[in-house]
Amino acid sequence: MTKFEVTTLNEFILKSQMELDYKADGGFSHMLHHIGTAARIVNREVNKAGLVDVLGEAGNTNVQGEDQKKLDIIANEYFIDAMHSCGEICAIASEENESFIFFDDEIAKNAKYVFMMDPLDGSSNIDVNVSIGTIFSIYKRVTPEGTQATMEDFLQKGTEQVASGYILYGSSTMLVYTTGEGVNGFTLDPSIGEFCLSHQMIKTPEDGTIYSVNEGNYKKFPKGVKKYIKYCQERDSKTSRPYSSRYIGSLVSDFHRNLLKGGVFIYPEFENAPTGKLRLLYECNPIAYLAEQAGGKATNGEQRIMELKPTSLHQRTPFYTGSKNMVEKVEAYLKKHGKDS
Numbered sequence: 001m002t003k004f005e006v007t008t009l010n011e012f013i014l015k016s017q018m019e020l021d022y023k024a025d026g027g028f029s030h031m032l033h034h035i036g037t038a039a040r041i042v043n044r045e046v047n048k049a050g051l052v053d054v055l056g057e058a059g060n061t062n063v064q065g066e067d068q069k070k071l072d073i074i075a076n077e078y079f080i081d082a083m084h085s086c087g088e089i090c091a092i093a094s095e096e097n098e099s100f101i102f103f104d105d106e107i108a109k110n111a112k113y114v115f116m117m118d119p120l121d122g123s124s125n126i127d128v129n130v131s132i133g134t135i136f137s138i139y140k141r142v143t144p145e146g147t148q149a150t151m152e153d154f155l156q157k158g159t160e161q162v163a164s165g166y167i168l169y170g171s172s173t174m175l176v177y178t179t180g181e182g183v184n185g186f187t188l189d190p191s192i193g194e195f196c197l198s199h200q201m202i203k204t205p206e207d208g209t210i211y212s213v214n215e216g217n218y219k220k221f222p223k224g225v226k227k228y229i230k231y232c233q234e235r236d237s238k239t240s241r242p243y244s245s246r247y248i249g250s251l252v253s254d255f256h257r258n259l260l261k262g263g264v265f266i267y268p269e270f271e272n273a274p275t276g277k278l279r280l281l282y283e284c285n286p287i288a289y290l291a292e293q294a295g296g297k298a299t300n301g302e303q304r305i306m307e308l309k310p311t312s313l314h315q316r317t318p319f320y321t322g323s324k325n326m327v328e329k330v331e332a333y334l335k336k337h338g339k340d341s
C-alpha cells in the first residue's frame with residue numbers, strides 16, 4: 001500500500017456522506033469528526049498517565065459510588081466539550097454524571113441528536129497500564145428541536161441508535177464504529193496524528209474458542225452459566241474444546257478481541273450484581289449495535305439487548321455478547337438449567 005492509499009477517518013466519513021447521503025448528513029459526519037478529535041486528546045492524556053499526576057483517585061466518587069480516577073474526569077470533560085462544540089448534540093448522558101447534561105445555547109437547543117457515553121470504561125485498570133476504552137452511542141432526539149432535551153430523549157430502545165462505537169486505548173489506539181452500514185475500525189497513526197482505516201467491514205466469526213467471564217464469581221453464577229463454563233472446559237476435539245478463557249476486566253478490550261477472533265463475553269446477574277453490572281444505555285446498547293452489525297449477537301440471556309425499553313439512565317443488565325452460535329449456546333444452557341445459582 002503506498003502512503004497515499006491510506007484512508008483517514010475524515011476521508012472515510014466524507015466518502016460515506018456522499019454514498020449514504022440519505023443518512024450521513026453533514027451533522028452526522030460533523031459528530032464523528034469531533035469524536036475523532038476528542039479521542040486523540042484523551043489518547044494523549046492516557047498515554048502520559050504514568051508520567052504526570054493524573055493517576056490515582058481524584059478524591060471524589062462518581063454516581064456509581066466508585067472512586068473517580070482523574071483520567072475519568074479528564075475524558076468526561078473533553079468528550080462533553082467536543083460534542084457540545086460540534087453543534088449537533090442537544091444533550092449528553094455520561095456514566096460520570098448523575099443526570100443528563102443539556103445545552104441551552106440556541107445552536108445546541110436546535111440540534112437533532114443526543115449523545116451517551118462511558119468516557120473511560122475500565123478506569124480501575126488505568127494505574128496498572130491495562131487497556132481501557134471510551135464507549136459512545138448516538139440517537140436522534142424524540143422531543144421537538146428548539147426545546148430543552150428531556151429524559152425521554154435518552155430512554156429509547158437500542159434499536160433506535162443511529163451510531164455507536166468505542167475508542168480502545170491499547171497497544172495501539174483504535175476507533176471502531178457503526179452507523180448501521182457495517183463496522184469499520186481505524187487505527188491511530190501517531191506519526192501523522194490521524195485515525196487510518198485498518199479494519200474494513202469487520203465480520204465477527206459465527207463461532208469461536210474464547211470465553212470471557214470473571215470466573216472468580218463462579219459459585220454465585222446462575223446454574224445455566226456454570227453449566228456453560230463447564231461445557232467450555234470439556235475435552236472435545238470436534239468442537240475445539242476446551243476453549244481458552246480470556247478476561248481482561250475491561251469491556252472494550254474483551255469485546256474487541258472477541259469481535260476480531262470470535263468468542264463470547266458473559267456478565268450475568270448474580271448476588272453481587274442482581275441486575276448485572278454493565279450499563280444498558282452507554283455500555284451494552286452501543287456494544288450490542290456493533291456486535292449485530294458485525295454478524296454477532298447481544299442479549300440479556302433471553303432477550304435481544306437492543307429491544308429492552310430503558311427506564312433509567314444508569315440501569316444495569318445481564319450481558320451476553322459475541323459470536324452468534326456461542327451466545328445462543330449460553331442462552332440454551334440458561335433456558336435448560338435456569339437462572340438460580
Ligand code: P6P
Binds near residue numbers: 121251
Ligand atoms: P468485574 C470495568 O470496571 C467494567 O465496567 C467493564 O469494563 C468490565 O467488563 C467489568 O466492569 C469488569 O467487572 O466485576 O469482572 O471486575
